Amino acid sequence: MGGGVVGYCEEVRACLGDGGVVExxxxxxxxxxxxxxxxxxVCCRKPRLVAKECTK
Known part of the structure; x- marks a missing residue:
């Protein structure tokens, strides 16, 4: 997603429905x-998953 932010290729409605960010x-x-x-x-970034990984 640029700036070192990693995203994953995911169907747009599934991404947004799971709290993902597409922009x-x-x-x-x-x-x-x-x-x-x-x-x-779309390239989907999921802040909640990133936050969860950071607290491990």
Whole structure:
């Protein structure tokens, strides 16, 4: 996602529904999943998961 922030390629509704963030500096990064899925996939960052990993 830029600036050293790591994101994961995930379906946009699944990302947002799980508290993910798809924008960085007002931009959304699209990505291509494996296979023939026609859903929209984006680079997804999940702050809660990052925070959980930092407290381990």
């Amino acid at each position: 960085r500096n007002g931009r959304v990064q699209l990505c291509q999943p494996h296979g023939n899925d026609t859903s929209i996939y």
